[in-house]
Amino acid sequence: MRKYLLLTVFGLALLTSIAARADDYMLILKDHQFSPLQITVPAGQKVKLIVQNQDPAPAEFESSDLDREKVVSGNSQIVVFIGPLNVGSYSYFDDFHRETTGTIIAK
Amino acid sequence: MLSTAIIIFREALEIAMILGVVLAATRGLAGRMIWIIGGLAAGSLGAGLVAIFAQTISSALSGLGQEFFNAIILFTAALVIGWTAIWIRKNARAMTAHLKKVGQDVTDGKLPFYSLSLIIGLAILREGSEIVLFIYGMALSGQSASSIVLGSAIGLTLGIVVGAMLYFGLLKMSTRYMLKFTSWLLVLLVAGLASQGVGYLSAAGYFSNMSYQVWDTSWLLSEDSIVGKSLHSLIGYSARPTAAQLIIYLSVLLGLFAVISVTERTPKKKIIFKA
Secondary structure, eight states: OHHHHHHHHHHHHHHHHTOOOOEEEEEEEETTEEESSEEEEOTTSOEEEEEEEOSSSOEEEEETTTTEEEEEOTTEEEEEEEOOOOSEEEEEEETTEEEEEEEEEEO | OHHHHHHHHHHHHHHHHHHHHHHHHTTTBTTHHHHHHHHHHHHHHHHHHHHHTHHHHHHHHHHTHHHHHHHHHHHHHHHHHHHHHHHHHHTHHHHHHSSSOBOTTTSSSOOOTHHHHHHHHHHHHHHHHHHHHHHHHHHHTTOOHHHHHHHHHHHHHHHHHHHHHHHHHHHTSOHHHHHHHHHHHHHHHHHHHHHHHHHHHHHTTOSGGGOSBOOOOTTTSOTTSHHHHHHHHHHOOOSSOBHHHHHHHHHHHHHHHHHHHHHHHSOSOOOOOOO
């Protein structure tokens, strides 16, 4: 049993190291505001978002346009991959604080 | 307080939908309540733990800990619920014949009730941790304790009410049809959970060539609406499914359908004639 557990953990670690390359885009959340409010990313390819929460309270980066939801604790950051996206505009928000929104343009 | 209520309601709704269907599908099985309550308790405790360790989980595995954690929970829940659905189909006849309580010796082996605990516990684990973190955030940003408690109570109650409506609505159907209907609902639920799991793997950067959006039906039914969100939790409705999600959804559906058809056709007793 333990052998299989070890194998699984090893397999997971291996998997994460082969996650393919993507460009980094940084979003900062401070005082319940995302900045930059609007970013432009290339369409048709995987994009790596880094969301840095500089507020003390946890937030949830969520977007139904992008079909992503991920909690980011206070004073920490998360990584989330999006795409490949069709050309267009996608909005996201902080699910714990709905008024905080932002846009991602793919072109 | 209103925003707290709304957010808590949305999270509670997801849990309540799954609970409603699973409880209706297993109605009449004696002794399941303790296991259900056990699952509720364990899930709630787990949700608190996950919330506390949120940052640790998140930064694990190159910052993709949350994605793997969620994906594993979803795939595990899909497996357990899928297996439960198959079991229910196998024993539908026996369960229908004994409307109120079904003795364990009548059904084809016991349904290990820990599967119910697992299903409920996993559902609460995922959504519950979001609820805990949200409340913590509210407290940090200076919301008064009374407004948080009241908002949460309202949201939770509303979520439970909708789940109860689903449960009693399902019970109104005749037991025979209800079991058939809910077991197919469970199959859809399993497909939905698996497709959500794949979604998290996409968020972790996998299957990127299959992670493009195939269509967009948000003009027809938005996932943000109450109906849309309920359908999302119940049968995995997605307004913007990716190719990877569609493939998994259909595969699971076909796979479970095949397994159920085969197990339903297998006779319980074989009469062998010797010439």
